[in-house]
Amino acid sequence: xxxxxxxxxxxxxxxxxxxxxxxxxxxxxxxxxxxxxxxxxxxxxxxxxxxxxxxxxxxxxxxxxxxxxxxxxxxxxxxxxxxxxxxxxxxxxxxxxxxxxxxxxxxxxxxxxxxxxxxxxxxxxxxxxxxxxxxxxxxxxxxxxxxxxxxxxxx
Numbered sequence: 001x002x003x004x005x006x007x008x009x010x011x012x013x014x015x016x017x018x019x020x021x022x023x024x025x026x027x028x029x030x031x032x033x034x035x036x037x038x039x040x041x042x043x044x045x046x047x048x049x050x051x052x053x054x055x056x057x058x059x060x061x062x063x064x065x066x067x068x069x070x071x072x073x074x075x076x077x078x079x080x081x082x083x084x085x086x087x088x089x090x091x092x093x094x095x096x097x098x099x100x101x102x103x104x105x106x107x108x109x110x111x112x113x114x115x116x117x118x119x120x121x122x123x124x125x126x127x128x129x130x131x132x133x134x135x136x137x138x139x140x141x142x143x144x145x146x147x148x149x150x151x152x153x154x155x
Contacts, residue, residue, distance in 0.1 A: 007144025010068030028130030
């Protein structure tokens with residue numbers, strides 16, 4: 001059997017990337033939505049929506065990774081890997097867009113401008129930071145799986 005590409009679905013690095021995505025997405029969602037009126041700004045709603053989509057995606061693929069590790073065989077189906085790469089790319093772009101939009105709105109709302117209190121702006125900044133970390137892990141996972149797809153022998 002061929003060597004497994006690092007970070008490919010069904011490997012331990014993939015599981016760690018998925019768990020990191022789930023943790024950072026959940027943290028970003030919680031920082032944004034618990035005790036803060038995020039629905040006043042469209043970019044904050046976009047962040048909540050994108051993180052709300054990324055959490056189940058990451059958890060589902062973490063379960064696939066655990067199952068593959070338990071069985072001892074990585075996922076080698078080209079069709080499944082194409083779907084995973086496409087899903088990762090779409091969610092990665094959504095997370096990047098939401099993180100950038102949130103960071104730009106937070107910059108405008110900073111306490112120096114007098115639009116929000118330091119505690120609320122701090123939570124918004126933490127949420128944007130968690131979204132950027134989640135984006136980085138999702139993009140990394142997508143690139144690893146794309147590399148894995150390219151290394152499969154389709155003939």
